Amino acid sequence: MKKLEKVSFDIDRIMDGDYSTISNIDEEGILSRLESQFCQMSRRLQLSIDSINIEKEEVKSLVTDISHQIRTPLASIKMFNSLLIEGGLTKGEKEEFLERVKDEVEKLEWLANSLVKISTTESGMIQIKKEKEDVKQTILEAVNGVYLEALEKNIDINMSNLESIYVYHDFRWTKEAIFNILDNAVKYTDENGQINISMEKLETYIKIDIEDNGIGIPSKDIGKIFDRFYRGDSEKAKKAEGSGIGLYLARNILEEQGGGLIVSSEEGQGSKFTILITLQNY
Structure with missing residues (x-):
């Protein structure tokens, strides 16, 4: 009966999201093997959860970095656009600002392409056709x-x-x-x-x-x-x-x-x- 209670306790713990390692089982018998299987399953679940959490942190860090990089070119484009709208610029200044806007747009395009590549890699969408x-x-x-x-x-x-x-x-x-x-x-x-x-x-x-x-x-x-x-x-x-x-x-x-x-x-x-x-x- 104690064995059954222990197995039931382990099941409840896993269902509640506690995947910490269950104690190793040294005894033989069906219930002991069952408890051992729960132990192994618990370990695998914990490893999977840890891996997912690490990946989440990596993605979060990347998104934060890209968001920061996106803000800079957007701010530059906004500033150059305002100056062009206000007028009063020489032909040379207009050409320079338009060139700067072009550079910032290309940077944004590069950042967008990076996100697409990440998405392709993470979703396993790379299909090799040799x-x-x-x-x-x-x-x-x-x-x-x-x-x-x-x-x-x-x-x-x-x-x-x-x-x-x-x-x-x-x-x-x-x-x-x-x-x-x-x-x-x-x-x-x-x-x-x-x-x-x-x-x-x-x-x-x-x-x-x-x-x-x-x-x-x-x-x-x-x-x-x-x-x-x-x-x-x-x-x-x-x-x-x-x-x-x-x-x-x-x-x-x-x-x-x-x-x-x-x-x-x-x-x-x-x-x-x-x-x-x-x-x-x-």
């Missing part, structure tokens, strides 16, 4: 996406050993992954820097190295850079625009296709990201 495509072309398309940003900072993007190799991969999402890595490299590389891209065909993978001479990654952060929403603590890292999802998304995309993403870096010396794309035909 077809036989030229990896070289995938790389070149990704490079085109960061070309202007690199040009503005006078960063040289050097490509070597790129050859047309047709392998099964999702062109769109793989391009997105490579773009995210390149975009990260441009953001964290100072003016007049360099980014080197090379490709090598191995026995089972295509290996793509993207190496920069930027600010590098502190050793304490290496294990965190692929975490969702993570951004570095250094002043340069904080100043660089970003939502902290680019590398997280890149690794997920590559791993979904049987590949991977590896990083090696030294603070102040730059970083190297190694992309692996499987040669298996599936």
Whole structure:
């Protein structure tokens, strides 16, 4: 009877939202096994709840950060718009203010795109469709996406050993992954820097190295850079625009296709990201 009362108590506790660990059971018998199963279920529920709470905090932090970033360009647009409406500006001033408004609108668009990518990642909506495509072309398309940003900072993007190799991969999402890595490299590389891209065909993978001479990654952060929403603590890292999802998304995309993403870096010396794309035909 005491056993039944204990099991009933445990059930009531779980139903009331208390998922704390139930004491381990050493005795044998049906009731003991039942109580043990409740113990295991309770632990799993608690782990799930903890995970959900952590994710909620991460999302809350991100939304707060993006909300703060949105307020700044909106305030700027409002101010420039008011000045343009009031009139009395020279032609040069009008052109400058209109250009500034354009820049702020582009920033808002970038923030909106970040939210869409987060939503896609979190909801598991990334659907990989692998077809036989030229990896070289995938790389070149990704490079085109960061070309202007690199040009503005006078960063040289050097490509070597790129050859047309047709392998099964999702062109769109793989391009997105490579773009995210390149975009990260441009953001964290100072003016007049360099980014080197090379490709090598191995026995089972295509290996793509993207190496920069930027600010590098502190050793304490290496294990965190692929975490969702993570951004570095250094002043340069904080100043660089970003939502902290680019590398997280890149690794997920590559791993979904049987590949991977590896990083090696030294603070102040730059970083190297190694992309692996499987040669298996599936």
